[in-house]
Amino acid sequence: MAHCCGCSVRCCCWLLVLTLAALAVTAAVVFVRYKNGGQIFPLPGVPDRKYSEALAVALQFFQVQKSGKLVKNEIPWRGDSALDDGKDAGLDLSKGMYDAGDHMKFGFTLAFTGTMLSWSVLEYGEAMRAAKQRDAALDALQWIMDFLINAHPSDDVLYIQFHSESDALMNKKVGDPKADHKCWERPETMAEKRPLMKITAKAPGSDVAAETAAAMAAASLVYKPINETYSSTLLDHAERLFAFADKHRGAYTHTFPELSAFYNSTTYQDELLWAATWLYHATGNRSYLSYATGKNGKDFGDLGNPRYFSWDDKRAGTQVLLSRVSFFASKGLDDGQNKGLGMYKETAEAVMCILLPDSDTAAFRTDGGLLYVAEWNSLQHPVASAFLAAVYSDYMMTSGKAELSCSGKSFTPVDLRKFAKSQADYVLGDNPMKLSYLVGYGDSYPERVHHRGASIPADVNTGCDGQEWLKTSKPNPNVAMGALVGGPFKNDSFIDDRENVKQNEATTYNSALIVGLLSSLISSSNVAQSLS
Numbered sequence: 267m268a269h270c271c272g273c274s275v276r277c278c279c280w281l282l283v284l285t286l287a288a289l290a291v292t293a294a295v296v297f298v299r300y301k302n303g304g305q306i307f308p309l310p311g312v313p314d315r316k317y318s319e320a321l322a323v324a325l326q327f328f329q330v331q332k333s334g335k336l337v338k339n340e341i342p343w344r345g346d347s348a349l350d351d352g353k354d355a356g357l358d359l360s361k362g363m364y365d366a367g368d369h370m371k372f373g374f375t376l377a378f379t380g381t382m383l384s385w386s387v388l389e390y391g392e393a394m395r396a397a398k399q400r401d402a403a404l405d406a407l408q409w410i411m412d413f414l415i416n417a418h419p420s421d422d423v424l425y426i427q428f429h430s431e432s433d434a435l436m437n438k439k440v441g442d443p444k445a446d447h448k449c450w451e452r453p454e455t456m457a458e459k460r461p462l463m464k465i466t467a468k469a470p471g472s473d474v475a476a477e478t479a480a481a482m483a484a485a486s487l488v489y490k491p492i493n494e495t496y497s498s499t500l501l502d503h504a505e506r507l508f509a510f511a512d513k514h515r516g517a518y519t520h521t522f523p524e525l526s527a528f529y530n531s532t533t534y535q536d537e538l539l540w541a542a543t544w545l546y547h548a549t550g551n552r553s554y555l556s557y558a559t560g561k562n563g564k565d566f567g568d569l570g571n572p573r574y575f576s577w578d579d580k581r582a583g584t585q586v587l588l589s590r591v592s593f594f595a596s597k598g599l600d601d602g603q604n605k606g607l608g609m610y611k612e613t614a615e616a617v618m619c620i621l622l623p624d625s626d627t628a629a630f631r632t633d634g635g636l637l638y639v640a641e642w643n644s645l646q647h648p649v650a651s652a653f654l655a656a657v658y659s660d661y662m663m664t665s666g667k668a669e670l671s672c673s674g675k676s677f678t679p680v681d682l683r684k685f686a687k688s689q690a691d692y693v694l695g696d697n698p699m700k701l702s703y704l705v706g707y708g709d710s711y712p713e714r715v716h717h718r719g720a721s722i723p724a725d726v727n728t729g730c731d732g733q734e735w736l737k738t739s740k741p742n743p744n745v746a747m748g749a750l751v752g753g754p755f756k757n758d759s760f761i762d763d764r765e766n767v768k769q770n771e772a773t774t775y776n777s778a779l780i781v782g783l784l785s786s787l788i789s790s791s792n793v794a795q796s797l798s
């Protein structure tokens with residue numbers, strides 16, 4: 267067994283952090299009140315009502331997106347679907363979640379959803395519990411993990427892609443995911459074949475395999491105090507998947523070029539570092555830390571250059587997650603590891619500097635104050651960035667680091683939290699459109715979300731030809747509760763049209779990001795209490 271921070275228990279880094287943080291948190295809260303008159307942070311122990319309510323809405327989208335035989339379903343217009351997924355391979359791959367408004371299950375983004383949900387529970391599980399939403403988060407997480415476990419039947423095989431389409435047989439081998447977009451129907455009435463795709467040693471996909479490893483390693487930490495057996499199973503899969511990803515290198519969209527039209531993974535390098543980092547946290551095995559801080563870190567990390575965190579690029583997330591080690595658990599590491607960690611932390615700080623609106627390196631934001639990186643699914647970057655800012659702010663507070671320097675200008679954890687809060691508030695309606703981009707929250711939200719199931723009445727069987735429900739200008743008959751839609755244009759405007767896919771489609775991973783952000787804002791920093 268590996269040793270970490272001097273104790274012999276797995277995960278003791280997290281435990282040690284818990285203890286240290288418990289000591290530091292009181293001082294941190296006092297510090298924040300002093301700096302800020304209690305305006306930004308709600309009182310400890312009293313969950314903020316607005317963010318708690320929004321969290322309860324956001325988590326419902328995971329119910330909306332579930333595939334398989336539903337258990338205790340609370341969404342009246344949803345039912346069982348895709349029950350035969352995996353049967354062709356002798357596997358039960360019926361669970362998991364649809365990626366967006368269609369019926370595709372993408373392993374790459376589903377795993378990222380699992381990683382982010384896990385991270386959110388690990389940092390902010392106590393806030394979720396105070397808002398009575400932790401069980402909903404765990405329910406969603408397990409639905410994803412059950413699926414990922416079954417999708418990995420042997421060391422070098424991972425099923426990564428499931429879609430529905432009527433003319434799949436035109437291309438027997440891999441099918442044509444585009445056809446899914448041609449067919450407008452409810453998942454419950456799907457009758458088309460659903461071809462499977464898998465990565466293997468000969469058809470590699472290090473990005474998707476490593477993201478799946480990251481998700482399972484992170485979830486193993488979540489489940490450790492809940493169900494030891496389940497936790498060990500997840501960790502075992504995670505370690506084998508990482509070995510597979512590292513040994514047989516390649517991007518899955520190189521292996522399957524037809525998939526690059528959907529989630530085109532720029533490179534697998536970031537996922538390898540991200541997975542190694544999660545595995546280090548989950549096992550305490552320093553060979554994973556050396557993997558990330560050594561040569562691979564230099565070759566793959568693009569350290570020194572701040573980047574935006576997203577489903578495609580895990581570097582900023584890795585930098586923040588490794589800074590957790592620098593902040594709380596760097597004792598006893600060797601020089602190489604410490605040097606590498608230092609570079610990750612420096613880069614994490616550079617990321618924070620572009621997020622802070624008053625920093626000299628501040629990135630562009632809209633007139634309404636939204637960090638704006640890309641037009642397609644524009645909310646993903648600000649929400650993911652705001653989550654990282656909240657986490658980093660809490661690491662600073664918990665460890666008693668009062669200041670962050672951006673080109674000589676000094677900022678505090680409160681400044682980072684203010685940024686995080688501003689992005690969440692924008693999403694929830696404090697924006698020029700006065701529109702909540704979280705469906706089901708507030709008085710005014712998009713009513714024509716690009717979502718097959720929400721757009722077709724529950725008692726209608728359209729077959730593949732439900733296009734009238736796509737084209738109609740009427741609101742969706744069903745509310746896609748918790749959907750975080752793509753978001754506004756650069757000029758803060760938004761068009762609530764069902765065919766406006768850029769702006770009005772929601773994704774499952776968007777929900778994991780907003781769940782993390784909202785949880786971080788429910789109470790004052792609780793890094794100390796988040797790991798149970």
Ligand SMILES: *[C@@H]1O[C@H](CO)[C@@H](O)[C@H](O)[C@H]1NC(C)=O
Nearest residue numbers: 267268505509551552553554
């Ligand atoms: C740590 O992980 C490496 C790489 O997976 C493995 O070879 C080694 O046996 C592990 N060490 C321990 C102590 O578990």
Ligand SMILES: *[C@@H]1O[C@H](CO)[C@@H](O)[C@H](O)[C@H]1NC(C)=O
Nearest residue numbers: 492493494495496497499500
């Ligand atoms: C723990 O997880 C296993 C699956 O790995 C399951 O069979 C068992 O019922 C779970 N135990 C509890 C107490 O939930």
Ligand SMILES: *[C@@H]1O[C@H](CO)[C@@H](O)[C@H](O)[C@H]1NC(C)=O
Nearest residue numbers: 519526527528530531532533
């Ligand atoms: C996908 O990404 C690769 C690598 O960045 C790039 O060469 C390719 O053109 C991209 N394909 C599409 C369809 O965007």
Ligand SMILES: *[C@@H]1O[C@H](CO)[C@@H](O)[C@H](O)[C@H]1NC(C)=O
Nearest residue numbers: 641754755756757758759760
């Ligand atoms: C805002 O930007 C979008 C996309 O560029 C454009 O179509 C729209 O006309 C603009 N709206 C206003 C009010 O300028």
